[in-house]
Amino acid sequence: MKRVDLNCDIGEGFGAYTLANVDEASLLRVVTSANIACGFHAGDPATMRRTVEMAVELGVSIGAHPGLPDLAGFGRRSMNISPREAHDMTLYQVGALDAFVRAAGARLSHVKPHGALYNMAAQDAELAAAIAEAVRAFDDKLILFGLAGSHLLTSAAHIGLRRASEVFADRAYKSDAKLTSRRDANALITDPDTAARNVIRMVTEGVATSIENIEFPVRADTICIHGDTPGALTLARFIRRQLEDAGIVVRAVGLVE
């Protein structure tokens, strides 16, 4: 039996602010894991509490979504931080988010770095090792989410940390298994059929196809569903239905079958 997790980023408001066009409550009804912003790139304490409570109520697995300390840039501008700084800012944010999870009577299940921190760690072994070590130091039962084939996953493996190999339904891949840049014209896959076909093949066959039409092996434990792209919710529902129709069990990574 094949299975896969669907994860999305939520709680990405700040105070009175919201990101336009994100219907978080509906999105949470589609996914099985939620990555909740922890205050650095998004997410003030009140937003974090409400988001955690919503995720708990809807039975979604909860992860911390730590980012770079760059609210104005939404954590998407890479910064030249040291591994030690990456470690410390991960630990801080995971702890802060976990406090709300504990207060809500739930358990934190995973950690997924956000934006530039995720991308930097994917390509930098030292940053990846520092983040994995921070997660392990906080709770060695946590699962680290990282881009399929990236340093985040090898770093987690190296220290015996649980991990989930993440693929993207709505982003095009290059032949080296990396994501195309968000600035590329073809970076976003908006055709639902293409997106669904891609992820089903990743889950069932372990194979992905790059934007240059080259096949490469990929492991898909969890599929990232974006909430801030046009039609994101519709796409998410469509993908989930297609996965289930293909006989794939959609379930949070951490849950025992």
Next chain:
Amino acid sequence: MKRVDLNCDIGEGFGAYTLANVDEASLLRVVTSANIACGFHAGDPATMRRTVEMAVELGVSIGAHPGLPDLAGFGRRSMNISPREAHDMTLYQVGALDAFVRAAGARLSHVKPHGALYNMAAQDAELAAAIAEAVRAFDDKLILFGLAGSHLLTSAAHIGLRRASEVFADRAYKSDAKLTSRRDANALITDPDTAARNVIRMVTEGVATSIENIEFPVRADTICIHGDTPGALTLARFIRRQLEDAGIVVRAVGLVE
């Protein structure tokens, strides 16, 4: 001939964030003055530049809208700051906003403190004097916007600073000419006819009616139009039309007739 200014707060996003339900470009087509957030309660540099450029393009008079350093609370939580601190944070924010106005080839016309800073200064003579002094020190041609009858206006008058007495179309008044609290059930006036009738009377007769149905004198140089209340845009357009139909000239405070 009676005249009045319509002002609104804009540029109240931050980075990737927006306030839900505010259509700033449309709002700017209705008002004659815009108060632009300066980075403390809202408004990162990029948002400020874009907002200034939009206001310049639409020919709206531009004001700085300095607030308390409280992004998570949107500058609405009063803070126990000293007059000196109020002076310094006003000066900082007015200067920052003015840089974008200068770069856009325009001129800053006024300053309106935001949220809790506005309310605190309305009631505290020392804070009001410090803010008025900061405005004068920056540019003694600027116009200070303050709540009708408040310390902000008397402080401006005291040092010979130009000023505009502000009234609210969509907020209920108490008999002492103060605004009812936003937390009160009746704080917001949502009926367009009531709102329009109130402001026309303030402009033409200099009289307002409190929530307890008591009349009191008021001077209305400028009317605050909120953009973040439901139906704000429709209300703004309706009020402007009603004012004009009543023979009142709607024009920015600073403009020579």
Next chain:
Amino acid sequence: MKRVDLNCDIGEGFGAYTLANVDEASLLRVVTSANIACGFHAGDPATMRRTVEMAVELGVSIGAHPGLPDLAGFGRRSMNISPREAHDMTLYQVGALDAFVRAAGARLSHVKPHGALYNMAAQDAELAAAIAEAVRAFDDKLILFGLAGSHLLTSAAHIGLRRASEVFADRAYKSDAKLTSRRDANALITDPDTAARNVIRMVTEGVATSIENIEFPVRADTICIHGDTPGALTLARFIRRQLEDAGIVVRAVGLVE
């Protein structure tokens, strides 16, 4: 046998910044409990990690020291926050600090709100209840430090939370058991003999004397030692020696005798 705890605030730097004149390593050798800043009024992640490691190494009991989100004002300017906001910002900061404590292989023992948050909660029953509830929700074994006789302590008692009644060695009291304002000329007690005599009497007899020379009952579980006043370190050492010479055991609140 009489016993008392000595606590101090540390970790109050931020990035490259320090508070002038605070020798934290030496201070930690005198006290038995350390309240570590959690990022809102002071304390970036790197500072928090280093401070926690230092406290662990020196065997000092560790507490979280959450403050208002006001770095420029060092958390000393009161803000009009709701109880809900106080709850959420406490939970966030306690969780963040605890992450470093866990990573260092230690256990968090207490929570002491900082500056204006401490003072506001001392006088406002709703804020106090919200903070106590946040502490309990995080970990019901934690000890809440609060001003002797204040709402923080009654709130903790009300929900069965452990608590420590705090007195000040270097601050003058008013006859209602409240601290005199920092702005008062006589707010600080700088004479070592007076400070030591005062706290010994509070610990042994449960009595304090106000600035108006009125005696009032007080419970002294822990004595706050400031590190940022001139001669703070010398005063701290002197007080500790005087307490011990008077036969009082100086030990962290949470430790079993």
Next chain:
Amino acid sequence: MKRVDLNCDIGEGFGAYTLANVDEASLLRVVTSANIACGFHAGDPATMRRTVEMAVELGVSIGAHPGLPDLAGFGRRSMNISPREAHDMTLYQVGALDAFVRAAGARLSHVKPHGALYNMAAQDAELAAAIAEAVRAFDDKLILFGLAGSHLLTSAAHIGLRRASEVFADRAYKSDAKLTSRRDANALITDPDTAARNVIRMVTEGVATSIENIEFPVRADTICIHGDTPGALTLARFIRRQLEDAGIVVRAVGLVE
């Protein structure tokens, strides 16, 4: 007659915080130009006002010292910002600082980007052009300070902006005229005689010597004096005296002879 400016960075505190070991008032008595932090990497409004007032009182030429929005990293961590973002954050900070200069009855004379922003712009033509354009848009009389031979200077030249070629007394150069990394063991020149001899030769002969002992041409309009290195003040005084003894006039860049 040869002449040169001595500049230093000041106002680099934040709220209650200071950088250890910097005696700004004494430093200002040695230099002829001061670069004042503008709030992003350092410098809250109160610190900016006090620093500007001190610089005005001591007759030092005042420059804005805009940095990256990274208080915890003191603006020293490079960030992947767009030229547009560099433009906007420069404009914002220059305007904010200028407000205090105007309020103090003085005139802003120059702009020197700080830390990572300075280094990024030195090597990236698009960032440099965006910063130069922001300075020009604010006030086309301002002088842009940039590393000798860097893109900041060529960008300023390209749009007809006044500029000052900066050299460093206490930093070692590579043969390509770039600074060695702060992380290198030999990055700092601490021997006063070496430092003085180097800068005198740069000013009088227009020649510098790299760490590999290679000579290269350099233009020295202004010499950067750091305040946060050990013995900085003594070194600064020594260098000034040596320059004057060598017959070089030490005067702010913007001043007419």
